[in-house]
Amino acid sequence: MEKVLRQICREYAEDADTQGIVLVEKAAGKESLTDFFDAVLLVISAGKSNSVTHHFNGETVDISLHVVAEEDLFEWIITGKNRKIMEWLLIGQLLYNRNNTVPFMKKRLKRFPGSERRKRSAVEFAGLVRSFEDGKTQYHLRHFLDAFHDMFDALDHLARLSVIEKGMYPEVTIWEQVKEIDPETYKLYQELVAGEDNVEKRLELLIIAVEFSIRSKSETGKAHLETVLKVSGRQWSYDELCCHPELEEYAVDLEILLQYLVKHGYINKEKKHSKLRDIFYYKYG
Numbered sequence: 646m647e648k649v650l651r652q653i654c655r656e657y658a659e660d661a662d663t664q665g666i667v668l669v670e671k672a673a674g675k676e677s678l679t680d681f682f683d684a685v686l687l688v689i690s691a692g693k694s695n696s697v698t699h700h701f702n703g704e705t706v707d708i709s710l711h712v713v714a715e716e717d718l719f720e721w722i723i724t725g726k727n728r729k730i731m732e733w734l735l736i737g738q739l740l741y742n743r744n745n746t747v748p749f750m751k752k753r754l755k756r757f758p759g760s761e762r763r764k765r766s767a768v769e770f771a772g773l774v775r776s777f778e779d780g781k782t783q784y785h786l787r788h789f790l791d792a793f794h795d796m797f798d799a800l801d802h803l804a805r806l807s808v809i810e811k812g813m814y815p816e817v818t819i820w821e822q823v824k825e826i827d828p829e830t831y832k833l834y835q836e837l838v839a840g841e842d843n844v845e846k847r848l849e850l851l852i853i854a855v856e857f858s859i860r861s862k863s864e865t866g867k868a869h870l871e872t873v874l875k876v877s878g879r880q881w882s883y884d885e886l887c888c889h890p891e892l893e894e895y896a897v898d899l900e901i902l903l904q905y906l907v908k909h910g911y912i913n914k915e916k917k918h919s920k921l922r923d924i925f926y927y928k929y930g
Contacts, residue, residue, distance in 0.1 A: 664742075670685075679709065683706045684709075687730065689713055690714050715750075725768065735755075766869065772895070773799055773806060777796070780792045784848050790844070800834050804822075805819060810862075863906075871911075880930035907929070912930065914929055
């Protein structure tokens with residue numbers, strides 16, 4: 646395999662856009678980490694989004710090669726997308742490095758700067774509110790399996806939010822992290838998936854507990870949106886907020902997040918006259 650890897654690496658290292666190459670090899674019991682390929686090569690490329698994946702075979706070895714733009718990696722750090730690639734970056738063996746790019750990104754992942762933490766917290770908090778409210782609705786409709794699915798998603802967001810609050814990046818093995826740093830959330834997870842009560846009772850108790858947890862995480866979850874709302878000292882319409890570049894990572898859940906924050910008095914909502922008679926629109930601030 647070494648000969649095959651060396652040949653592929655040489656080709657990409659000669660490309661002026663290549664900033665680094667990371668290797669992750671298949672390990673017994675952890676085959677899914679490399680999607681069952683014998684090895685994964687992560688090629689970090691300079692410039693804007695130009696990500697592409699290739700599958701190679703050489704000397705009976707199957708290799709998956711992912712060319713990923715730096716811009717995409719930075720976005721995924723903030724949004725939590727492509728967690729597997731983030732894992733590869735953290736644990737992989739550095740084969741090629743230009744301009745200290747790979748060590749810098751690893752350091753950034755481990756350090757998780759405050760501005761990125763606030764935005765990622767907002768992403769997870771918005772997802773938490775959405776999943777919880779959807780789950781609660783399904784529960785009251787007595788669609789218990791659908792409610793179970795939504796509440797499991799809510800717990801996943803809650804777990805990631807707990808990890809971020811500790812200044813760490815949420816890893817693929819999120820519940821192993823949470824088990825160490827937030828035993829209360831881990832206990833909620835255990836009760837949902839392995840509790841002795843029937844599903845209806847487990848959901849009933851979980852809804853109460855998660856609702857309390859959401860309130861306790863509100864200060865962390867609203868911080869990023871609050872900064873955006875106050876940056877110009879004016880009020881914002883919903884369509885203006887939807888188009889704001891700082892909010893695009895959680896725009897899909899922005900509507901329900903705003904309603905939650907207004908309901909609990911964290912932000913203000915005021916009626917403004919529209920062009921239509923007796924019709925008003927809202928502004929937030």
